[in-house]
Amino acid sequence: MNEGAPEQEVRARVQGGEIVGSVRGSGPPALLLHGGPGMSDYLADLAAELSAVLTVARYQQRGLAPSVVDGDRTVEGHVADAVAVLDALGWDRAWVIGHSWGGHLAMHLAVARSERLLGLMVLDALGALPDGGGEALGENLMRGLTDEQRVRMEEYNVREEAGEGTPEESLAAFNTVWPHYFSDPAAAPPVPEFRLDLERHLMTWPSITAHFEEGTLERGLARLRMPVLVVHGAASPISYAEAERSAALIPGARLQILPGIGHFPWIEEPGSVRREVEAFLAAASAPDGSSR
Structure with missing residues (x-):
């Protein structure tokens, strides 16, 4: 398979149905994990960027079509789905690259099934320690809004916490904060055609929170023995302190902060990821094992 070849469909049997994705590119195998949870896959451009150096697979996570909509929404369920995709591809081991919630999921995958990973790249991710930077993320996004927008968002947040939010409101809220994921909100690109499912987003958070409370990643990441790269935009609304805290847990992890870049580096500066x-792959293959 090569960079110019079209994406090939991948289907993996999982609990309750199938996970649907695609694969393209040439080079070592790599699995991309998108953010959310409860969001449609938005990593097509990143997959294209990386397909010159990696054979890149990506998939729609459980909860939104064309993948199975129902079933296990726990962290463990998402880990099992990722392993099923690796199995469907025939990949015994692969590099795993996760963005945002996908980076958090990638850390759980590395801890739970380290034997399936060649290495790990965590890209502007929800952190490994409570609360992963989630509260600060919300505050940072709200800070850039107008008074009118802030009032609407606060009203929406109340409805969401009460379980009364709608998918339409969720999408409208995301559209409102979208520019503030970038270093210069005034220069933010148009909002992509995301799909959001608020109910399925909320269904995963109790499991994420439980793992924070249990210290799953805090304990597990300290045991990793693989190349790990943590990349974070200095202008991301997720504080770079979360990247520092996550990287500090992992023996030999490499931390790279991208100056003047927000939450979506491949959009804001194409080629940066x-x-x-x-550089990460070159260091990982160095005879002195300098990335480990």
């Missing part, structure tokens, strides 16, 4: 990946 590929450069970090290429």
Whole structure:
């Protein structure tokens, strides 16, 4: 398979149905995990960027079509789905690259099934320690809004916490804060055609919170023995302190902060993620094991 070839469909049997994704590119195998949870896969452009140096697979996580909609929404369920995709691809081991919630999931995958990973790249992710930077993320996004927008968002948040939010309100809220994921909100690109499912988003958070309370990643990451790269945009609304805290837990992890870049580096500076990946792969293959 090569960079210019079209994506090929991948289907993995999982609890309750199938996970649907695609694969493209050439080079070592790599699995991309998108953010959310409860969000449609938005990593097509990143997969294209990386396909010159990696054979890249990505998939729609459980909860939204064309993948299975129902079933296990726990962290464990998402980990099992990722392993099923690796199995469907025939990949005994692969690099795993996760963005946002997908980076958090990638850390759980590395802890639970380290034997399936060649290495790990965590890209502007929800952190490994409570609360992963979630509260600060919300505050940072709200800070840039107008008074009118802030009032609407606060009203929406109350409805969401009460379980009364609608998918339409969720999408409208995301559209409101979208520019503030970037270093210069005034220059933010148009909102992509995301799909959001608020109910399925909320169904996963109790499991995420439980793992924070149990210290799953805090204990497990300290036992990892694989190349790990943590990349974070200095202008991301997720504080770079979360990246520092996550990287500090992992023996030999490499931390790279991207100056002047927000939450979506491959959108804000095309090629930036590929450069970090290429340097990471080169270091991982160095005879002195300098990335470990």
